[in-house]
Amino acid sequence: MTSIGIYGSLGRMGTAIRDILAVQGVRLAGGADAGDDPAELARAADALVDFSTASALPAHLAAARDAGTPIVIGTTGLSAADHALIDDAARDIAVLQTGNTSLGVVLLTRLVREAATRLGADWDIEIVEAHHRHKLDAPSGTALMLGEAAAAGRGVSLGEVRVADRAGLSGARAEGTIGFASLRGGSIVGDHSVMLATEGERIELAHRAEDRAIFARGAVRAALWLADQPAGRYTMDAVLGL
Numbered sequence: 408m409t410s411i412g413i414y415g416s417l418g419r420m421g422t423a424i425r426d427i428l429a430v431q432g433v434r435l436a437g438g439a440d441a442g443d444d445p446a447e448l449a450r451a452a453d454a455l456v457d458f459s460t461a462s463a464l465p466a467h468l469a470a471a472r473d474a475g476t477p478i479v480i481g482t483t484g485l486s487a488a489d490h491a492l493i494d495d496a497a498r499d500i501a502v503l504q505t506g507n508t509s510l511g512v513v514l515l516t517r518l519v520r521e522a523a524t525r526l527g528a529d530w531d532i533e534i535v536e537a538h539h540r541h542k543l544d545a546p547s548g549t550a551l552m553l554g555e556a557a558a559a560g561r562g563v564s565l566g567e568v569r570v571a572d573r574a575g576l577s578g579a580r581a582e583g584t585i586g587f588a589s590l591r592g593g594s595i596v597g598d599h600s601v602m603l604a605t606e607g608e609r610i611e612l613a614h615r616a617e618d619r620a621i622f623a624r625g626a627v628r629a630a631l632w633l634a635d636q637p638a639g640r641y642t643m644d645a646v647l648g649l
């Protein structure tokens with residue numbers, strides 16, 4: 408039976424994943440948290456999931472690569488350098504990185520791309536996300552993923568059109584930009600909405616996570632799938648056969 412190891416096993420997501428493993432009867436290879444040796448877990452597990460913190464990613468990725476163990480990276484707040492490390496590791500092991508492991512967000516991402524493809528640049532795109540008060544990164548990984556999908560639909564790169572800060576006299580909205588706004592409060596699990604607005608009408612596409620179990624189920628499904636894949640970089644679309 409495939410065993411799964413968890414980086415960040417004592418956190419909110421680590422706890423939710425351990426619960427799902429128990430419900431589904433999937434073997435837990437163990438957990439590693441701050442101060443533990445990531446290499447030991449990587450050698451013990453058939454597949455790894457990482458829901459820890461961005462600063463720990465290089466060490467977790469290196470441990471997975473050395474052990475030849477596939478890894479699902481759910482941790483957000485990743486830098487361009489982290490993404491380059493993931494691309495490099497994916498030459499030797501199977502790596503799946505995603506800002507959101509829920510089925511609903513995978514579908515939302517597709518809908519956003521489709522909408523952005525079909526609507527012209529006179530439709531303004533704004534992405535709003537809300538999360539619990541403990542969240543460390545903004546915009547959320549999911550918001551960035553939705554922004555990437557919208558930008559891809561328009562045939563541009565998100566880096567060229569992204570606007571994440573409108574404090575002060577920021578001026579009128581520039582056509583073709585994609586705006587981000589982040590709210591933080593209480594225990595919100597994760598809300599994302601994408602607004603496409605033009606003169607006289609607007610469309611809103613939204614997803615609301617009500618329970619971390621949706622992310623945990625997706626992460627376990629992804630890890631079990633990834634355990635049988637050859638080296639490469641994958642997304643949740645591949646897991647779901649989309």
Ligand SMILES: NC(=O)C1=CN([C@@H]2O[C@H](COP(=O)(O)OP(=O)(O)OC[C@H]3O[C@@H](n4cnc5c(N)ncnc54)[C@H](OP(=O)(O)O)[C@@H]3O)[C@@H](O)[C@H]2O)C=CC1
Pocket residue numbers: 414415416417418419420421439440441442457458459460461462463480481482483484505506507508509548622
């Ligand atoms: N892709 C997705 O679907 C989802 C992604 N996330 C992302 O997952 C990450 C974790 O979220 P969440 O569980 O809420 O956060 P938590 O803060 O609850 O959990 C993070 C855990 O990682 C531990 N940790 C810190 N440093 C290390 C390290 N060097 N090695 C191993 N573990 C370490 C923390 O320990 P300590 O507390 O001692 O520092 C903590 O137990 C975030 O980046 C979040 O955005 C969250 C939900 C869904």
Ligand SMILES: O=C(O)C1=N[C@H](C(=O)O)C[C@H](O)C1
Pocket residue numbers: 483506507538542543546547548549550596597598
């Ligand atoms: O930190 C969280 O909690 C979440 N993080 C992910 C993100 O950054 O998008 C996914 C989900 O929204 C919950």
